[in-house]
Amino acid sequence: MLSTGSAARGSFEFDSIDAEYADGVDGAIQRAFHEGVTKPFAIIRIVTTPHRFEEVAGAPGLPGHWFALEIDKTGSATSIPTWHAQLQPNGFPAHSRGVTTNITYLGTDRDGGPAGPVPRSVGAAVTKQATVPIVVIAACALPSSPNAAQTIASVLGSVTGATTLRVRDVGQASFSSLCDKDGKAVLHYDVGFPISFNGHTSPNNFDLDETEKPPIVLSHWDWDHLHAAFLHPHLMDCVWLVPDQKLGPGAARLARILAAKGRLLIHPAGTLTAFPNGEVAHASGPRASLNDAGLTVRVALASGRSVLLTGDVDYSFLAHPSIGSLNYLVATHHGARFASGPAAIPAPVRESGTLLLSYGKRNVYRHPHPDAIKLHTRTGWVYQISTARNGTQLRGDREVN
Template sequence: MLIKIPRSRPGEADFPRALYVRLTRLDYLSDSEYRRVSIEFDGIDAEKVDGTKDVEEGLFAESSHQPFALIRIITTERRFEEVLGAPPAVGTWFRLRIEPQGSGLMTWQAQMGPDGYYAQSRMSTTGGGPLLDPLEPPRGPSPRSLGAAVAKEWLPTSIAELSNRFSGATDWSAIEQILQAVPQPKKIAVRDVGQASFASFVDVAQQSYLHFDTGLPVSWNAHTAPKSMDITFANEQVVVLSHWDWDHLHAAFSIKQLLDAKWIVPSQKLGPGAARLALAIARKGNLFVWPAGKTFTGTHISLAECMGSPKNSNNTGLVLRATLQSGRDALLSGDADYSNIPVSLKTSADYLLVTHHGAAMMVGSTPIDPASNLGFAAVSYGAGNSYRHPHLLTELSHARAGWYPWRATARLYTIPRSNRYFT
């Protein structure tokens, strides 16, 4: 099945100008002392939330997409705090005021459409402030302002409840039953999806049936994606989601078969757009939230939750280890730093899907060792991406561990871009 991948396009005139947003990722763009940072938010139109009595039915219906937007701000941490009255910290909520022009923070706003986040406008964040989550106990004094007029407002309870709804646990026996039924893969396809991550178990008939992440780039990295993807789906689909970042789940909008899959997902608090997707899957009876502390160990699949800080979705996601029909082992780590992978899963392997698109690793962190010279490490990223992945020191660290050269899905020197296959 040939699937055409959407491209970014100019934004529409009715973009929201005030949003409730959850800070979902923070990427440093250099190693300098005064470095700029890419700060991303998952948000929803504040005015529509405030004017809707039943937010879940009125705004979170599967047919409703206009109120949702992703925001990307490029600035320094100090300047961010000056304008918005609190430092950027993953997991915190803000109310943003955004204008087409102004002397605020450099901003890109991507509005959700039927095929995902591709309608994009260049904007300016001119004000706003931190929001207090009504479902979380207070933690110390209220955020101070360094110049912005910060309204110490509460996040609407309806949005807080939806954010927290998918941080519980599902019946463990149901997850075990799903994973025990997954056939042993003939190969694993690390798909070329540009600046994103999408890997699939493939059988002898070339059909894909389990996907570890289903990523496509959102608008500010859409130029890195291929024009199309060729996937043959088996009758039954399973998705194991490493974590709720958009570059690991965005394909669910373009590839409708994925919405009918059984989704095994980490227990994490979500932004509005991710909560909308989770709710759509849950309404089909297909959402299975991983219970804390559990590890699944089957004949050819092991799956566990990473051990990082609860505020960091990368390091509290799921990591998967698989044995192929060849007898070789592969480790798929999502965006988790290697130091946060459970010990039982990070023993040496023949194949490695490099964590976090080759981004800078935590100080002192090292990759697992290769089990043999029969495999390789694959790294999924898009050339010219906005995060400047991969990081040279990360590549050198993998080389020192024995993973040299790694194989990129992007074009690398004279090697063309392509899927990479673990066999």
């Protein structure tokens, strides 16, 4: 939500594929999910009130719901302002503005296939549109990764010597690295970069050493947590530890590329994997929520100081057996509001820990939210630093050890 009150607006974002590729004709959709093919994929952003969206679509805009969106350059006074970003080889660097003239609810994949209200369109179009979710859902299934648990344990077993946490300045996105004494990354947690809607928050320069290919723990399959892989393709040669989640078309394309390279490892739901001085846990939130069913990492640096990386998980869904008091906490969801109360926020060591926030100035989601900042402060996280410019503090990477 972008505001509060009875007329509060929300940002609805859709990981999309062009309809002509999704009708199942001649296996077009299967050919689309490969490296080098970008044309069918897009991100659509609609800003309106939840009531207005449901009024037009016939169903709420919730994760797992599938819609057919009709978008044009212009429309009537009742059309909904819309932003459209088409996938390019380097991700989503640009977008165009138009309007959504019609939204048709196609069903939900909550039970693995379309269900729920019948689409409101009439005639032959109903039959054709009703098959679209079946074809797309099948194509978006997360590829399997045999013996993932054993391989994950082996991969994480090599993650040693972390002396520094570097929260990278990637604007409105998430990209953190555990680094050794020489500054080399031994583990990436998320590899995000802003898509075009928040492109104005991107840093002027963002360079990565292409010889560094540490394991990547992906918190969840949102674009602001994985988009850097398109700007820096060597990241696709890293081993990715990912949560088992329902994917949109664009995310599924990336998953298939990684699987084809033998780089995709699915972390078993509800499990915890220990590695030297750390652990990866699968959050306990509802599977339909990408944010709250993601992967989180707790690690002790060489100094003995403790770090918790949370992605976008609400603190109430953290699944580490014993978090204890922390020296460093990377605030969940870029400092956005969260549903749980202050009791769920992990405690700082002697009320002198450091809260780190990764966000971009003037982002379209209005992160961080003052309410979330106040809750962290009340819980003892008084010292707070962000990757964005804040007062006299210039933007940049933040390192703690």
